[in-house]
Amino acid sequence: xxxxxxxxxxxxxxxxxxxxxxxxxxxxxxxxxxxxxxxxxxxxxxxxxxxxxxxxxxxxxxxxxxxxxxxxxxxxxxxxxxxxxxxxxxxxxxxxxxxxxxxxxxxxxxxxxxxxxxxxxxxxxxxxxxxxxxxxxxxxxxxxxxxxxxxxxxxxxxxxxxxxxxxxxxxxxxxxxxxxxxxxxxxxxxxxxxxxxxxxxxxxxxxxxxxxxxxxxxxxxxxxxxxxxxxxxxxxxxxxxxxxxxxxxxxxxxxxxxxxxxxxxxxxxxxxxxxxxxxxxxxxxxxxxxxxxxxxxxxxxxxxxxxxxxxxxxxxxxxxxxxxxxxxxxxxxxxxxxxxxxxxxxxxxxxxxxxxxxxxxxxxxxxxxxxxxxxxxxxxxxxxxxxxxxxxxxxxxxx
Numbered sequence: 001x002x003x004x005x006x007x008x009x010x011x012x013x014x015x016x017x018x019x020x021x022x023x024x025x026x027x028x029x030x031x032x033x034x035x036x037x038x039x040x041x042x043x044x045x046x047x048x049x050x051x052x053x054x055x056x057x058x059x060x061x062x063x064x065x066x067x068x069x070x071x072x073x074x075x076x077x078x079x080x081x082x083x084x085x086x087x088x089x090x091x092x093x094x095x096x097x098x099x100x101x102x103x104x105x106x107x108x109x110x111x112x113x114x115x116x117x118x119x120x121x122x123x124x125x126x127x128x129x130x131x132x133x134x135x136x137x138x139x140x141x142x143x144x145x146x147x148x149x150x151x152x153x154x155x156x157x158x159x160x161x162x163x164x165x166x167x168x169x170x171x172x173x174x175x176x177x178x179x180x181x182x183x184x185x186x187x188x189x190x191x192x193x194x195x196x197x198x199x200x201x202x203x204x205x206x207x208x209x210x211x212x213x214x215x216x217x218x219x220x221x222x223x224x225x226x227x228x229x230x231x232x233x234x235x236x237x238x239x240x241x242x243x244x245x246x247x248x249x250x251x252x253x254x255x256x257x258x259x260x261x262x263x264x265x266x267x268x269x270x271x272x273x274x275x276x277x278x279x280x281x282x283x284x285x286x287x288x289x290x291x292x293x294x295x296x297x298x299x300x301x302x303x304x305x306x307x308x309x310x311x312x313x314x315x316x317x318x319x320x321x322x323x324x325x326x327x328x329x330x331x332x333x334x335x336x337x338x339x340x341x342x343x344x345x346x347x348x349x350x351x352x353x354x355x356x357x358x359x360x361x362x363x364x365x366x367x368x369x370x371x372x373x374x375x376x377x378x379x380x381x382x383x384x385x386x387x388x389x390x391x392x393x394x395x396x397x398x399x
Contacts, residue, residue, distance in 0.1 A: 050162055050164035050165040051078050051082075051084070051161050051162055052078055052079045052160070052165050052166075052167055053075040053077075053078055053079070053084060053088050053159045053160065053161060053167040054075040054077050054078065054079060054167065055075070055158075055159075055167045055168040055169060055170055056072045056073065056074070056075065056157050056158075056159065056167070056170035056171070057170065057171055058071075058072055058073050058171070059071070059072040059155065059156070059157055059170045059171050059172075059173050060072070060173055061155055061173045061174075061175040062175065063175060063177050063178070063180070063282050063283070064137070064180075064272070064283050064284075064285065064286075065180045065183070065272075065283065065284050065285025065286070066139060066140050066142075066145055066180055066285065067137040067138060067139045067140060067285075068137070068138045068140065068153065068155070068175055068177065069135060069136070069137050069138075070092065070134075070135075070136045070137075070138060070155060070157065070173075071133050071134065071135050071136075072133065072134055072157060072170065073132070073133050073134070074087070074088060074090075074125070074134055074159065075088065075159055075167065078161075079167075084161055085161075086122065086161055087122045087123075087125050087126070088122060088125075088159035088160055088161045088167075089119065089120060089121050089122040089125070089159065089160060089161075090119070090120040090125065090134070090136070090157055090158070090159050091116055091118075091119055091120075091157065091158045091159070091160075091166065092116070092117055092118035092119070092120075092136070092138060092155065092157050093114045093115065093116055093117065093155065093156045093157065093158070093169075094114070094115055094117045094138065094153055094154070094155050095114040095115060095153070095154050096151070096152065096153060096154070114156070117138060118136070118138055120134075120136065122161075130244035131243060131244045135244070138155070140177065144177060145177060145178070145179050145180065146179065150176040150177060150178045150277065150280075151176065151177050152174055152175070152176050152177075153174065153175055153176075153177060154172050154173070154174045155172070155173050155174075155175070156169040156170050156171075156172050156173075157169075157170045158170070176277075176280060178212070178275075178277050178280070178282050179212075180275075180282060180283070180284050180285065181203065181212075181214075181272075181273040181274065181275045181282065181283070181284040182203035182204060182273060182284060183203065183272075183273070183284045183285045183286075183287060184200050184201070184202075184203060184217065184271045184272065184273050184284065184287035185200065185201045185203070185287065185288075186199075186200055186201040187199075187200045187269065187270070187271055187287045187288060187289070187290045188200070188290060189267075189269060189290045189291075189292040191292060191294055191295065191297075192298075193298035194259060195257035195258055195259045195261070196257075196258040196261050196267065196292060196294060197255065197256075197257050197258075198219065198255065198256045198257075198258065198269060198271070198290075199254065199255050200217075200254050200255075200271055200287065201254065202254050203273050203284070212275040212276065212277050212282075213275060213276045214273075214274075214275060214276075215274040215275055215276045215281055216250055216251055216252040216273075216274055217250065217251055217252070217253075217254070217256075217271050217272065217273055217274065218247060218249075218250050218271070218272045218274055218283055219247070219248045219249045219250070219251065219256050219258075219269065219270075219271050220245040220246065220247055220248060220269065220270045220271070220272070220286075221245060221246065221248040221258065221267055221268070221269050222239075222241040222242070222243060222244065222245040222246065222267070222268050223241065223242045223243065223265055223266065223267055223268075224239045224240065224241060224242070224266040224267065224268050224291060225239075225240040225241065225242050226266065227240065228240040229266035229293055230293075232266060232268065232291040233266065233291050233292065233293055236268055236288075236289035236290065236291040237289075239266075239268050239289075239291055241268065245268070245270065248260075248269075250274075261294045262294065263294050263295065263296040263332075263382065264293075264294065264295070264296070265293070265294055266291060266292065266293040266294070267291065267292060267294065268289050268290070268291045269289065269290050269291075269292075270286040270287050270288075270289050270290075271286075271287045272284045272285070272286060272287065296332070296380065296381075296382035296384065297382075297384065298380075298384060299378075299380065299384035299385055299386045299387070300328050300330045300333055300378040300379070300380050300384070300385075300386040301328060301330070301378065301386055302377070302378070302386045302387040302388060302389050302390075303325045303326065303328060303336065303359070303376045303377070303378050303386070303389040304325065304326045304389065305325055305326040306323065306324075306325040306374065306375070306376055306389045306390065306391075306392050307323070307324050307325070307392060308321050308322070308323050308372075308374055308392045308393070308394035309321070309322045309394075310322075310394050310395060310396050310397060312368070312396075312397035313368055313397070313399060318364055319364075319366055319367075319368045319396050319397065320362050320363060320364045320366060321362070321363040321366055321372065321374070321394045321396065322360075322361075322362055323338060323360065323361040323362070323363065323374055323376070323392075324359060324360050325359045325376055325389065326359065327358075327359045328359075328378045328386075330378070330380060332380045332381045332382070333378060333379075333380055333381075334355055334379050334380055334381045334383075335354075335355025335356050335357050335378075335379055336352075336355065336356040336359065336361075336376055336377065336378055336379065337350050337352060337355065337356070337376070337377045337379060337385065338350070338351045338352055338356065338361045338363075338374065338375075338376055339351065339374065339375045339376070339377070339388065340363065340372050340373070340374055341372070341373045341375075342370070342371070342372060342373070343373065344373040344391050344393065347375050347388055348373065348375075351363060351365070355379055361376075366394075366396045367396065368396050368397060368398050368399050369396060369397075369398035369399070370395075370396055371393060371394070371395045371396070372393070372394050372396070373391045373392070373393055373394075374391065374392050374393075374394065375388040375389050375390075375391050376388065376389045377389070
């Protein structure tokens with residue numbers, strides 16, 4: 001027989017509910033804490049932290065005119081070896097090194113004199129990219145360039161993708177700056193058949209500072225993207241370059257013949273004057289650029305030694321005139337055209353429908369008993385035809 005049922009009071013039920021609710025809150029707090037701070041298990045989430053790019057390690061610097069051109073490669077990964085999802089911005093720092101042997105105290109002081117001089121926002125970084133590297137000019141004040149013995153400047157750069165934290169300093173690079181040479185003026189480019197000829201005016205002679213010695217001129221060239229070639233010839237600032245400008249040559253003269261060009265291509269040139277300060281070579285600022293499309297407007301030479309031999313009619317073959325001449329030696333020769341006239345004073349009509357690839361031609365459209373005058377013209381691959389050869393006469397034998 002069943003015993004009496006236990007009595008359950010409302011207070012007991014309420015207490016049980018409060019205990020269950022407290023247990024749920026405690027369990028939830030433990031789960032949230034494990035998510036935020038990790039619990040040591042291999043699959044536990046890691047805490048969120050600021051993305052910090054790897055530091056730049058290949059910073060270099062050189063003086064061009066009144067600017068120091070900094071070159072470096074942008075980082076593509078963060079310090080936790082994850083790829084950066086956006087282009088980092090760049091901060092450029094400059095300071096003046098302490099003279100004498102540095103001590104811990106002077107190094108600390110030198111570090112404190114480090115000054116942010118330029119910032120490149122991420123959205124503007126691409127305009128300084130040259131061949132996969134950043135090429136950024138830090139323009140100096142006149143006071144930085146007046147010391148005849150040269151002033152040493154030290155640079156570092158930092159990058160960041162968030163405002164929270166920048167990368168560590170790049171490698172430090174020190175460059176000694178000097179008063180720059182005078183800028184080259186009046187750069188001109190003239191096409192010829194074998195070279196694009198550059199001419200410019202020599203900078204006005206000035207007293208050389210600090211033992212500087214003239215070191216000639218440095219010529220830089222880049223090829224222009226064909227889509228902007230026409231605009232670039234009219235206004236070089238409109239040129240879009242296929243690749244960064246490269247040093248083409250050095251010369252002590254104020255003229256240079258660029259023989260490494262190709263017809264049909266557009267080139268942009270700049271020239272810098274150079275001076276030598278001891279072991280250091282300092283370039284002037286760029287000259288105004290000059291752009292030119294190398295167009296082949298130069299015809300081959302007129303064919304020489306044209307000869308004509310008349311052949312009488314036979315039972316097997318009709319009358320004809322056999323022409324031969326000396327082969328042209330132009331490397332871009334495409335072929336020849338033959339012209340015939342009954343009047344030696346005029347070229348007459350072209351006989352061949354396609355260019356002749358060899359220096360011979362048989363004219364079988366002649367009439368026995370008539371006299372003809374022949375000329376030959378050479379044609380290059382750009383379609384330029386030479387002056388016609390001297391005429392030769394041929395009398396076709398009668399029947």
